[in-house]
Structures are given as C-alpha cells and as structure tokens.
Amino acid sequence: MILIDFSGISIAPVAMGLANADENLIRHMILNSIRMYRQKFKDKYGEIVIVADAGGNWRKEVFPEYKGKRKEARKKSKIDWDEAFRCINLVRDELKEHFPYKVIHQWGCEADDSIAEIVKYTQEFGNHEEVMIVSSDKDFKQLQKYSNVRQYSPATKKFLDEPNPRLCLEQHILTGCGTDGVPNVLSDDKVFIEGRRQGTLSAKKKASLLEDPKALGDDIYRNYLRNKKMIDLTESSECPQNIKEEIINTYVEQDQGLNKSKVFPYLVSKRCRMLVESVQEFI
Numbered sequence: 272m273i274l275i276d277f278s279g280i281s282i283a284p285v286a287m288g289l290a291n292a293d294e295n296l297i298r299h300m301i302l303n304s305i306r307m308y309r310q311k312f313k314d315k316y317g318e319i320v321i322v323a324d325a326g327g328n329w330r331k332e333v334f335p336e337y338k339g340k341r342k343e344a345r346k347k348s349k350i351d352w353d354e355a356f357r358c359i360n361l362v363r364d365e366l367k368e369h370f371p372y373k374v375i376h377q378w379g380c381e382a383d384d385s386i387a388e389i390v391k392y393t394q395e396f397g398n399h400e401e402v403m404i405v406s407s408d409k410d411f412k413q414l415q416k417y418s419n420v421r422q423y424s425p426a427t428k429k430f431l432d433e434p435n436p437r438l439c440l441e442q443h444i445l446t447g448c449g450t451d452g453v454p455n456v457l458s459d460d461k462v463f464i465e466g467r468r469q470g471t472l473s474a475k476k477k478a479s480l481l482e483d484p485k486a487l488g489d490d491i492y493r494n495y496l497r498n499k500k501m502i503d504l505t506e507s508s509e510c511p512q513n514i515k516e517e518i519i520n521t522y523v524e525q526d527q528g529l530n531k532s533k534v535f536p537y538l539v540s541k542r543c544r545m546l547v548e549s550v551q552e553f554i
Contacts, residue, residue, distance in 0.1 A: 272393075273308060273316050274386050276406030277323040279425055280304040281359045283407070285350060292354035298362050299543060304425070305366075306552050308405050312423070316403040319372040320389065320522070322382045323363050329379055329511055333500055339452045339464050369537040371554055373525040379514045383410055387504035388518040390414050407431075410448070413440040413504055438481075440505070444498045445480055446472060453501045456480065456494040 284300045285292065309319050330337045345352045367374035375385045386404060393400055394417060401419050404411050407426035412433040414420050422431040433439050447453040447469075454462045457470030479486040484495045500509040508515075531554045538547045546553075 272389075272400060273312050273319050273403045273405060274389060275305065275308060275319060275321050276382050276386065276404070276408060276411075277321050277363060278382060279406045279408065280308075281362070282355075283426065285352075285355045285359075292351040292358060294358040294361070295542070297355070297358040298365075298541060299546065301359070301362050302538075302543065302546055302553075305372075306546065306549060308423075308425075310552050312403045312405075316401050321363070321366055321372050321374045322385045322389070323374070323376045324381045325376050325378045327379045328381055329509075329514065330381070330501055333509065334453075334460065334497060336460050336464050337452055337501060341452075365537070367527075369530060369533040371527045371530045371534070373522060373527055375518060375521055377514060377518050377521065380510055380518070383408070383504055384508065384510045384514065385518045386411065387414060387508060388510070388515050389522055390417060390420055391506065392519050392522065393417075393419060410443070410502065410504065412436060413443070416440075416505065440503065441481055442477070444495060444502050445477055447498055448502065451501070453498055454494070456491050456498060458494070460497070 281297070281301050285297065305319060305321075313319075328337070363374065363376065366372060367376075375382075375389070377385050386406075390402055390404075392398055393402055399419060402417075402421070404414065404420065404422040405425060406422065407424040409431065411422050412431060413436050415422065415433045416436040422433075423429070424431050445456050447455040447458070449463070452463050454460070455469050455472045457472055457476070461467075462469055476487065480491070480495070485492045499507070503509070534553050535547070535550050538550060
C-alpha cells in the first residue's frame, strides 16, 4: 500500500506560497500529487491510502505544550490559514466521496498514529504487504524497523532510508522535535512556549542517556518519558487503545472500489481539465 501523509502534500504547498488559499489551485495540487505518487509506486506497492490529521489529538491532553507555537505563527502569517484549511479539508472529503482510495481521518489522533497502526497491522499474520510511506516527516523513520516499510520524501524527492531505526528513535526521543514543540530531555515543558533556550545536549550526555535513560537523574528521566510518549510510534505507542482499534476498523471496513466510476465526472465538474486527460492514472 501507499500511505500518503495528507498534511504533507496539502499544507506544504500553501506554506511555501505555491497555492495561497485558492480552492481550485489547492485541489489541483493535491490531486496531481496523488496521481504522481500513485504512478510512481503503484506497481510495487499497490493502492493509495490517504491518511489525514484529525481534531482532539490525544497528545495535547498528555502534553498541553505540544505544537503550542503553531497557532501563534499562523496568526502572524500573511496566508489566510482558515480559508486554506477549509479548502484542504474539503478536498479530503471529496477524495473519500469520489475516489477509489481509503481515507483515514481518525478523531483523537494525528496521521502519524494512523499510519503507524496500519503499518503494524501489516505485521499480523495474513496481512503482510509492502508499504511505502509518502511523507517528509522524519518521525516515520522509526517504522523502518519493520522490514516491509520504506519512506519517500516529497520535499527532497528522495527515499528516506534509515539503517538503524531503533537507534534513530532513541536519539529522536533525546533531542525532541522543535517543530512539534517537544523539547530535548534537558529542557522543561515550557521552554519553547516561554521563548527560552534549551539545555545543551552534549555528545557525552547523549551517549550516557542512550546507554541508560536514568543516568542523569530523575528530572531528565521524566523528560525522557515525556518525549517517548510524544514521539514513539512503534508497539510502545501511547496512543489510546480505543483509537488504535478504530483506526484499523476504519481501514478494514472501507471499500472504495465503486468510486472508480465517480472520478471522471468529479474531475469534469471541478473543471480539472489537465487532470481529466490523465483520469486513468487515478484509477
């Protein structure tokens, strides 16, 4: 299967100023990206699965500072993000209604969680298949611990191959993720919110913590556990069990095959003239 991180192919063009908040342009860019990745990977990896972020993210309940600066940054942006997200969400719903692809949009979690759970589902007896994750998010590198998983970055147009996924995960837990508002393990919860500098994670300290997360005391171990909850997508994921089950149930129960006949009329109705000529590449 080809797991497409929907945020990556929809938000990035807007953030880069390529699509502004124009509904028709956003729709065209999203659809064309899907068409392109389907053409690139279908022969080996099978059909598209669209995976989108949803509201009520469980991480915000565990760590309220998670992605805490993003709203502020978007308010300062010249982009009309409210309109952009309206367009993006509209296209996501249109994909589910008119295209032969499963669309996973699970309330309570991010696309990261849904992608991780679907990957783990392919490890179960009888469900094995090759998986291509289309996303520039390096958080997914940890999922390469499963031998059937590869990742392709739309940003760099390159494969993100990780030779040591387990070590990659442990290092990521220690360093945190600045773009998601997760500090390194030497820093307190509010370091980004309050605009302070993080503690310096030297190579020596990092080596000690890789050997033993408790090596530098209780406070740092507490931060290690905080980061593990935010970052770990493997079988140790803290995503609530009921959400994990709903992700898989949605994935298994969706049957979008009948939508093949809807693609052409949809593209015509939305005046996607260039894409109409390539309609077979969608189905």
